[in-house]
Amino acid sequence: MKKILLVDDNEHDRMLCRRFLGKQIGHERLEIFEATSGEEGIAQFRRVRPDCVLLDHNLLDTDGLTLLQDLRALSPPDALCVVMITGGGSEELAVRALNNGALDYLVKGRFDQELLCKTVLHAIEKNEWRQYVGRYHGQLQTVNQQLRESLDELTEARQQVQQTNAQLLAANQEVEARNKELARTNRDLDNFVYAASHDLKQPINNLRGLFDELRRTATFDDPEEAQVLRLVDESLRDLTTTVTDLSAVVQVDRAPGEENTEPVLLADLTADVLQTLRPQLLSAQGTVRTCFDQLPEVVAVRTSLRTILLNLLANAVKYRQPERPPRITLRSRLADNQAVLEVQDNGLGIDLERNGAELFHLFRRFHPEAGEGTGVGLFLVNRLVQAQGGHIEVESTLGEGTTFRIFLNQAGRSSPLVLTQRK
Structure with missing residues (x-):
């Protein structure tokens, strides 16, 4: 269920928008709220927290750009979905609206039902995707930091293996056999360094293992701590799914048709x-x-x-x-x-x-x-x-x-x- 807030002091225009939007866009059911002034629009916004605001630029008590700034102050960063609507087709106003945080712009009398529905749906999807990216940006930064730390550890381990190989070269047959084994280990480390530098799956798997061990061994008496564990678990699953799917796509692009039928x-x-x-x-x-x-x-x-x-x-x-x-x-x-x-x-x-x-x-x-x-x-x-x-x-x-x-x-x-x- 998506919530739409119409802020317009013209009853006819609000009725037209209600009729165009109906009760559903595609597979999304709609609940429509209305405000006839900027003051009422802010009150409604605080009360219902809509998924999208259709904002008329010309209001009796304010203008759309001013109200847009007020709504941005009430919303988390990059979480406000506003489509500006005006009676005049001013390109300068459209640019100012977009620069001030609106996701799209429509001119009264120049849109039909299909254009309005597509514009609202696209604005909602764009806003949801923007929030999706923001949620995972912090997690990816943490994963990147762990990746850098892992690469430092692997570099140190590789140097130790190389030093050991140099000593084993002067030894007898038994030592030579061990040297071959270490050489294979060294090649495996090379492959691992390459994979770790091009793919986030390994540090994510490390996080999963640590989390499962923590959940298995730790005891939590506070229900809120158990809730935090559940949220971390869901975030790890989502991140793993995203990286795994993208990795599969990359593999198809990198080596098409190389496997035998x-x-x-x-x-x-x-x-x-x-x-x-x-x-x-x-x-x-x-x-x-x-x-x-x-x-x-x-x-x-x-x-x-x-x-x-x-x-x-x-x-x-x-x-x-x-x-x-x-x-x-x-x-x-x-x-x-x-x-x-x-x-x-x-x-x-x-x-x-x-x-x-x-x-x-x-x-x-x-x-x-x-x-x-x-x-x-x-x-x-x-x-x-x-x-x-x-x-x-x-x-x-x-x-x-x-x-x-x-x-x-x-x-x-x-x-x-x-x-x-x-x-």
Whole structure:
């Protein structure tokens, strides 16, 4: 539920905005509040803390720029979402509004329902993303500091290994064998230094281990301390998920097509994936039906195909209808010498007419209320399929479910993805 505050002294304009916004934007339900003056607008802002303010520039008791400054003083840094509205199309006023903290600008009489809804939704999403980045900036600074400390420790350890190697070079056969072992250790350290300098996963894993040990061994009598532990745990999980997903994308970009294809038994691979997803399926009371009679085996990069199925099946469970358990079907067939894998669910569905163009974009999520996520899964699936010369077709009906068809092109020629909105 998103809260919208209309600050406008013109009843007709407020009524027009209410009618344009309705009760919902996309998948977001709205609760609209109104104020007819700057003083009332500040009072309403303090009371309801809206997700977005539609602020008329010309008010009887003040002007929009002055009220914008007052609202900024009442909000945390980079947390105010304001769309300035005026009756005149002054470019100078638009620039001043944006420079003073407004996220967008509209001119009365020059916007329709679609433009208003898109502007409000974009401003809310931009503000949420800005706050998301701010929350994790401090955590990343801490991780970076630990990374620098780890690199210093590794540099010192590497120097010690090199000194030991120099001494072992003058020793006998037994010492030479030990020297070879230390040389292998040295190479491993080199690889680790490279990984640590290019990836945040290792220090994050270190933090996770320390936190789990603290939670296992420490005793807390104060309930507030237990709450702090829970918040730290959630932050670590979110940060790990983000870094892991981004790392997977980077790996696809760095080394496309380097892994070899091999015959893959779909039943075995699916059993492995379902074992990974077993906790989510049990929690959601979901079932997965498989049908591989027409095509029990495909030729593909096994690790990539596992990632594709894992992401599609996990999404089918995550984006389920709250009132019914997920029912998922996974089947395979051969079409025009292409292996076709089909994942069909009875979940929330996707509005392809509205969101189809952004379906496989990075960081795009269309049902944020359904659960946590980073919006990387479908992007990664599409890149992996394209890397094998394939393409994806999608059919979906809002409220009924979605079907993803993965075409693996054995000839290595890629085709465009096809989106079909089921009526």
